[in-house]
Amino acid sequence: MTYTPSIDKLNLVPFVSVHHMMELVLEIGVERVLAELTGYIEEDFRRWEDFDKTPRVAAHSREGVIELMPTSDGRHYGFKYVNGHPKNTREGRQTVTAFGVYADVGNGYPLLITEMTILTALRTAATSALAAKYLAPEGSRTMALIGNGAQSEFQAMAFKAALGVDRLRLYDIDGGATKKCLRNLSGLGFELTVCTTPEEAVEGADIITTATADKQYATILTDNMVGSGVHINAVGGDCPGKTELHRDILTRSDIFVEYPPQTRIEGEIQQLAEDHPVEELWQVIAGKVKGRREPRQITLFDSVGFATEDFSALRYVYDRVRETDHFIELDLLADPDEPRDLFGMLLRFPGSSLLAAKKAG
Template structure:
């Protein structure tokens, strides 16, 4: 069983450069979404606590079974801990044998950003240049890099209620070629924006975007809501948008559409990618990708990692002896007999 640590994944992403990595990941995700009917799908299994949520996210096809353990604890940063962390496992569906285990704190941020950029292909205007980023926490830099690979020459206007998070974001991107500009309010960041990303963590029913802020042709990427009772958009704003989700049964429980219901949804993302439904059809439409993160995205990035390892493009930390190697597969007791 191949083992990939946080240090190995971080070093590989640094060596390759996110600008070079994201296009391949986005295309890999698109290929998996396009074959949506091939997958065994279910909403994630979530256990809720007063301080947060712990989830298991499984997804499988006929060749691989994958799952991710992930949490969401918004108060963790005040304790010096991550809000979201995770690890993932990929197994051979034909034998049940594990193939790899990997950190998925970084990989979750990468796949979330890649999925948002993929959705923007179908929901944003192709000539989009100004991007607003509301929330500059752990996800912010990744979605910035992902979108910048799809919209060459774009500029980012960003805002967060936490000045320290804004400074962190600015400092992390200071040496990049991506032009970033701080704003003093959500309204200022959104003004004139073609694509608006919301990525906030507070577990409450927020109303980040007021109806008067909406402008024809905007595309909203809602990345910051994924539990019951936690939203970023009011029902009044949602009713003015063409809404696309990842997996409707899961989104109804923890997405923005928990405010409205299934009739508010235009399509699942795979339908746009497969061409069975249209995304943006006019320059004036206001669109929203109501993203909560779905297990197919974890399956996709784990199989992407496994293929890299098979091709020798990334080396695991080690090979873990998780499964016994027996001369007689019926003699498990032989391991302890001596």
């Protein structure tokens, strides 16, 4: 089915389920999806000033948080619903699940509803790869992958797609996670090395990716582990109280962030003074600020995830899924024959109890 919104079907909104998302991603190919998604995110970062940057709206509870992350470029509107509940895994649930909506600003009608758990994993990895395109040393092929949980394989695939990274040095405090990562990535074109310490993992690495799930202030990387000339891609520290890098690494690095007001609260730089200088990734991509200036520089992408990246991901799925049949259409919007006659729609519904009452009355 090709999606052609019709005046006769104004009530229908395409919905991409988890199943459909997997079909879509696998049909296009994971690496190609990551490469194309990197392109979409890059395009949107380049026109950063078009977006309204609304702070996320969070509902905190003892057990976790539910957030709405809206943004708009003036033509389209997108928001993501995302929860974060660390204790969920004990009940077999995901710590983080998400879904999103993409809408037309001109008429306010939703254009797409989609699962975003898988999509967020893809966009997070694509954003990391995008930052590394501008910040990692020329010819980077070796990446230390510290933290081998749910995000690790996506990072690996995104860096392969965007930069040609094909040598991975895996480390996780939990050997089972490393085993899973190794099993998943073997046969996909990587030279894979399992490391027993983080020190071993960073040996000879051009890029160090940290994607651990520690909830508290942790020190995955200590200062002496980071030599000159590397790019650090810090993905795991993404909320207040959750960091991965020793403070001394931060002060030796040139730090690049998505949106400073958010990163100063949620990112690695929550450890630094509020006025510590950072660069904005969009300015690098737009050519306003230099990324990597010289080979010995340490660059750090302090990734926390921003609403525009979800917008780019929604825009990508909306563009791509319409050429496929990997969606269903939901009867989401009331569409009475006469716009003012919502009640009449109920009245004239086949077998309407209201109509029966009228006839009896």
